[in-house]
Amino acid sequence: MEVKKLVQDLQVVQSICLNKRHFILELLAPEKFPLILPGQFSQALVKDSPSTFLRRPFSIHSVDYGKNTLRLLIQIKGEGTLHLSRLKEGDSLNLIYPLGNSFSLPNTKDVLLVGGGCGVAPLLFMAQFLNQNNIHPAILLGFRTKEEVSEIDEYSKFGKVMITTEDGTEGEKGRVIDHSIFARQRLDFRKIYCCGPDAMMKAVAKIARMHKTDCEVSLENTMACGFGVCLCCVTPTNKGNERVCVEGPVFNINRLTWT
């Protein structure tokens, strides 16, 4: 398998409604997948939505090389995602994929995955990938409320799952950074992979720095192209402004200028 970018019509195998704001699209590719790495994303073309001009980026949520299907986990935010939520079995969706770099393979087994909101999307794929490399990560997932907690069975296949909900209706109450694992004096993890809202990632990065724990975050800067030519998605790094869609979306926090 060769790493290569495709522009391809995939067929909707099923659209799974998780809750009012989240759904999963399972998509079948017309030919064998290229190698897809955890943390990579796709650019989806939203048809028939007058207010959606550009493509929309979504992380690869999981890949099944056997069935030649991949999944996207999508949160309904605006018109574009609303239109995607109406796709039905048999419809087609044009994707450019796989895009961006990926999470790195850790050189420790004490791994924590932290995700909040739609930021959980790439973590399932990462958890699976870690398993294939004999690592069983701890997985901390933050949700708004019990109703939005989903796919715990999926994650549980690959590691121990912990949950926070903002209203305390399931798991620990609060945001992911309020979870008790972060309250201990020593952090049990040597590597953190994190994806979610900027504020959350910055808070996790702060904790990681404090504990001198290696940490990678996956950024969700708004994008125009997604494959490196428009320079719209940049983030400041120790090498100047770098493209989140090519040099990222995954960055080691040491490379970012976050404080």
Added chain:
Amino acid sequence: MEVKKLVQDLQVVQSICLNKRHFILELLAPEKFPLILPGQFSQALVKDSPSTFLRRPFSIHSVDYGKNTLRLLIQIKGEGTLHLSRLKEGDSLNLIYPLGNSFSLPNTKDVLLVGGGCGVAPLLFMAQFLNQNNIHPAILLGFRTKEEVSEIDEYSKFGKVMITTEDGTEGEKGRVIDHSIFARQRLDFRKIYCCGPDAMMKAVAKIARMHKTDCEVSLENTMACGFGVCLCCVTPTNKGNERVCVEGPVFNINRLTWT
């Protein structure tokens, strides 16, 4: 019943495919229709079509006051009509209607209706209306080819139907103005109602003038608003530039500056 303009969501009762380029939308109104006159039209809002910014005008093809349904006969021309062709039972379509003036009631029983292309749309409604006033018009309909000949049974309820096809696969060969009724020295009709492409209407108008036969045509100028405020749809008349959407779409040829 009061003449009044509505902006209303109607429900698609059925979409009837007539042939590759034509279909009928049967629409159910949520409340009792106002009075709708033959020759009047509607402005349809095309949703989910990025290249369709303005509404699209369509003549009222027929009205069933009992069932509270009306029909539009639509020819697929571009993106807007293509999107409408995909509407399914239960979908809704927002219309502004009824718009424009209407065909006048004739003071003769020797009436000819001439329609070509999607210009046949208002004539079915007009034929029905004439019947209700005890007039059985002759109806001359022009099509491209046999495959597109449709709804003859409907028209036949209201009068004698004659057909031309451009390729001669049904009825007389040629365009409507090539039909043998126009070849005779004397025209058997004292009033003509005509709707179709500009060139066709101009040719019919010429024949009507030659025979000193009264003639009304229904124009299809492109429109922005459809209810008289933008002044985009004007046609030159003996009173200057008049709005096709308010003073028309039906004009007596004596009022137009056609030569």
Added chain:
Amino acid sequence: MSDLSVNIAGLLFKNPVTTASGTFGYGDEFREFMDVGRLGGIFVKAVTGKNRDGNAYPRMAETASGMLNSVGLQNKGVDHFCREIYPGIKNLNTHIVVNVSGSTVEEYVEVAGRINELEKIPAIELNISCPNVKFGGMAFGTVTGMATEVTAAVRKVYKKVLMVKLSPNVTSITDLAKAVVDGGADVITLINTLLGMAIDAERQRPILSTITGGLSGPAIKPIALRMVWQVHKAVHTPIIGLGGIMNATDAIEFMLAGASAIQVGTANFIDPAVSLKIVDGIEAYMENHKIKAVTDLVGALRTE
């Protein structure tokens, strides 16, 4: 209760939502769709000195998220307006502003002078920005000296609120804004249409009879917003903003950029009742954001 009223150059509007000239007729057509008395104001279509037939059909071309028009100021002239139109609209429960157009300074002055006599018309909007007439129109709106001259000449004869509507087809909108303020404008309306063109590739012909026409609709909103913002920073004159407003969010964006009121134009064609929905939408936004007076939104964009 939110306070939606805005005071613009001494004139009190019940809310900041008005309708744009040339897209609302004289308001009559809309009475079948809604209660026009709930609007902040109505800008009626262009009035010139004499009857004008406008340009030949076709006058309209649809474009991506917008449309081109080349109506060309078709109207029956100021006499007809005063005699036939005015009596029918003067008692609408909203401000009627007349859009005054012309080809020469004299024509602008003549029309403005006549409208000045109409008791129930509290303001005029000087249209020095119509791209669809051969003489005058946009020419006055693109050269600062001419803009000042025509504004000053009208200012002499027009005693009520004088609004001037600017053309976006210029290098520096702030220079033009300053020019009309120098001429005595009380209010600046931004923006008229952008000069554009559409072609039918199959027929290899322009779509408009005039080849070029004025672009309106959501396509131009980013440009309009930018101009409102620039002018708001440059002068202290109140601004009425428009260009592609389709909903309350758009309207609020214009107010944040510095508009004291807004006009709804092309959107009226798609939803004749949209302007009242915008009034309601602004009110809802104010409640959500706990904003008491709509004037608190004006120029409130946070750029620090």
Added chain:
Amino acid sequence: MSDLSVNIAGLLFKNPVTTASGTFGYGDEFREFMDVGRLGGIFVKAVTGKNRDGNAYPRMAETASGMLNSVGLQNKGVDHFCREIYPGIKNLNTHIVVNVSGSTVEEYVEVAGRINELEKIPAIELNISCPNVKFGGMAFGTVTGMATEVTAAVRKVYKKVLMVKLSPNVTSITDLAKAVVDGGADVITLINTLLGMAIDAERQRPILSTITGGLSGPAIKPIALRMVWQVHKAVHTPIIGLGGIMNATDAIEFMLAGASAIQVGTANFIDPAVSLKIVDGIEAYMENHKIKAVTDLVGALRTE
């Protein structure tokens, strides 16, 4: 067989379809999607004298049928271009044109001079129209005197085909076109982006870090077409047209209006292979319309 080749100021392009600066990188990214050698040409992204970091994120806002960007000429400077980029692209089987940008006349001259030495670069495109830099950029493109001056200065050091890309943010595009022709331009590129702005009403903040940015995409096509048409009527210099071209029909419209070649910009983001589809679409159109040479389309708009 249709002849798609066009000769522009002595330079032969295999077809009239090229890609716009800032939307195609240096072409490498697109090699994964298509055979860039089938393009008429590639306009690589802006090169300035020194490394530039560009503006802060966010640099992009989506708008109705378009987008705003405020990238601000991020690039590693002309040295880096000559040493690191040029060797990798010089042997692509298509014309590579370098978009030369700067803040001062001296910077333009310096960069143009350096590019002049690169054997396989047959032309430069002088970008005097970037709305996203504080100094220079658009300023040169909106004042006729400055436009002539910078063009003439570059003309002295640049010996190959000199293209100048104009800003649409001007009152008279024909004056600017004449100004750069006076300065020695061989080709005029029309248009760069229109200055616009986007606001997040919920957060009451501008979306772009720079508040304003450049508008591109189908929204601006009517304006771009109009400018191409106006300039085509006003000067005899060949024109490269762009602004919102999404498909072959759009491309043909620009040629009918007077463009000898076209550039595909924002459309590349949505369909990376669109430019080659446009080549194919033009060919199909020519067959349908029995047009032998694509040059027969240039300025062929029928306006009688």
